[in-house]
Amino acid sequence: MTEITGEIAFVDSESILVQWKFTGIWLSFGIRRTISLASRAIRKIRSDGLIESLKYTREWISENYHEWRLGIESAEYVQARDLGIDGVDYAPADYRSLTTALRGLDISPARDVFLDYGSGKGRVVVMAATYPFRRVIGVELSEQLNAIARKNIQRAARKLRCNEIEIITADASTYRVPDDVTVVFLNIGGRILAAVLERLNESMAKSPRKITILFKYPRWVDNLLGQCDWLTVRREIPCYSEFGERFLVYETTATRFKSLPRIVGSKPIPSSSSLRE
Known part of the structure; x- marks a missing residue:
């Protein structure tokens, strides 16, 4: 014993x-x-x-x-002044409506490139990368948020199906759109959105193609995309939002934009409602 x-x-x-x-x-x-x-x-x-x-x-x-x-952390709201930037506040897009939008896309791994404007902590970038895009790009002004986004991409690596992911520190209004981008996520408004549409116009002029735009915006601001005769709404995605947002899926109906929206007379965008991903 x-x-x-x-x-x-x-x-x-x-x-x-x-x-x-x-x-x-x-x-x-x-x-x-x-x-x-x-x-x-x-x-x-x-x-x-x-x-x-x-x-x-x-x-x-x-x-x-x-x-x-x-395995990521992307939920908390962050004000622009806490980031030390002259931009809009960070508020993440909700997962449910984003998942619905991405599932509705006919994605070609050899063709489609996804671009997220105001990518913040990388939630939309990570979610897009769980689908077989050829490339996923996030553009964000705050380097502090970009650092968090890169960590989130590393944490989610085993769940991702896209091998080429890029986080770029840049001003959305001046960023030159790559000529192979085919899907764009927008959660911005006002003059920044108008400038982004101009950049998309320039890219379309150099490389005519169909672009799908996933557009989420607060109901109390003007929908600038609705003023564009070269865009057609394909569907509206139901989304729960305490901010009263809408989520619309647009597609280009021309190889080059015919007209750009004017924001003269648009409603002002409150700082707390200038939401992005």
């Missing part, structure tokens, strides 16, 4: 005590977390009603699931 010494017995007992201690901590944390979420849910129901609260809960579950599945 193997003899069990008192010393070994003591170590095993201590190990068990440590395990119970950590189990107790996690149970306590879980209980507190559950109580906190329950309290928030009750307040949400009281303020917004049951239906809106259920929509919010579904969205909350979706957001957290995709962040966990991809």
Whole structure:
């Protein structure tokens, strides 16, 4: 019979005590977390009603699931002044509507190149790269956000199907669009959007092709794309947004833009609503 010494017995007992201690901590944390979420849910129901609260809960579950599945951190809202840039605030596009939009594309691995304007922490770039695009590009003014985006791309590497991903630090209004870009994600507005449309016009002039534009914008600002006679709405994607956003999918109907929208008389865009990916 193997003899069990008192010393070994003591170590095993201590190990068990440590395990119970950590189990107790996690149970306590879980209980507190559950109580906190329950309290928030009750307040949400009281303020917004049951239906809106259920929509919010579904969205909350979706957001957290995709962040966990991809292993990235892209959720938190960041104001431009905290980034030290003269730009718009960072607010991520929701996963559910973005997934619906991407699934609706007929993607050719040999042809299609995806471009995200205002790529922020890289959520849209990462999601696009889970599909077989030939190349995915993110353009962002903040180097601080770009650093986060590159880390997120590394974290999600095993989930990605696109091998060529590029994060570029540049001003969206002056960035020259590569002539092979075929899908563009826009979550910007006002003069920046008008400038982006001009850059797309220049690219189309050099290399005529069909471009699909995924456009998400707050309902209270002018839809500049709706003023373009060379664009046709192919579908509207339902999306839950506390900011009241719309998500439209456009396609070019001409090999070169015939006219560009004017923003004279457009509604002002509040700083808190100048959302992007």
